[in-house]
Amino acid sequence: MAKTHEIKVERRADEGKGASRRLRRAGSVPAIVYGGELKPVSIQINHNEVWTASQHDWFYSSILDLSLNGDVQKVLLRDMQRHPFKQQIMHLDFQRVNDRETLRTAVPLHFLNQETSPAGKSSEVVITHELNEVVVECLPADLPEFIEVDLGNMVQGDVIHLSELKLPKGVEIPELKLGKEHDTAVVIAKFAKVEEEPEAEGGVAEVPAAKVAKDESQK
Incomplete structure (x- = not known):
């Protein structure tokens, strides 16, 4: 049986770009949960906790338990938006799963x-x-x-x-x-193909000019 992993979340009332920016400055990640018979719900997650989780394979391929004050919904991560150069998660999309549906x-x-x-x-x-x-x-x-x-x-x-x-x-x-x-x-x-160094014309290896000059001076 597949393992599950709990992620604690909070509901967010404010939406829009401005609200999302404020959440990120406060150390949270805006996210959404959709699918199934329920309506989409906007949530927020502690950035440090979800960042730690994102370093593991299970975060991307396992069933996750999103826990909202004890109310648990089983979901899969469907999309993650990252900052182009900062170590920061910008937004997450989760899809609800049904135990009886493939x-x-x-x-x-x-x-x-x-x-x-x-x-x-x-x-x-x-x-x-x-x-x-x-x-x-x-x-x-x-x-x-x-x-x-x-x-x-x-x-x-x-x-x-x-x-x-x-x-x-x-x-x-x-x-x-x-x-x-x-x-x-x-x-x-x-x-594994090994490329051989090309030989000089006539099959004679080239000698660096500096070496030739040094040899001539020692004669």
Whole structure:
């Protein structure tokens, strides 16, 4: 069963750009909760608390419990606006979830055992992560915080596709329902090309002019 994380919020009465600026100066983040059978609600969240939460993968892919004086609503983060250069969250959008309704959201991938794999140990192989997250469908209770990808047996030439990911029970990748051409590569172990330094014309390596002059003076 997926873990949940509680985020304490407060209702905000004032709306508009001016009110949002005042909230941010006071150390809060304006946000909105929408979806389901209830009307959208404007809320505010302590910036330091939500900033700390935003440093973890679960904040983006897990079911969150928004607690308003004990009234808890289960939501998913749907949008986050950040300041262009400050470490500041400007606005958040949360969508209510229904325990009985399938949801679709992106889940991060965690890559394991890359350095200890045959490909990871070889200086002639480069392992590239083509995807860092994957969109899944499932009931809220089945939503994983992340999906592990074991690279321990990778050798040069190996490719891990979406269809090879080990998904928790009740979790599906909707992209795979569209056909084999949508079975995207997740990880590729490929030969690392080493560019050779070009030789001078005639196959003779060039010698720096300063070295030539020094050699001539010592004759």
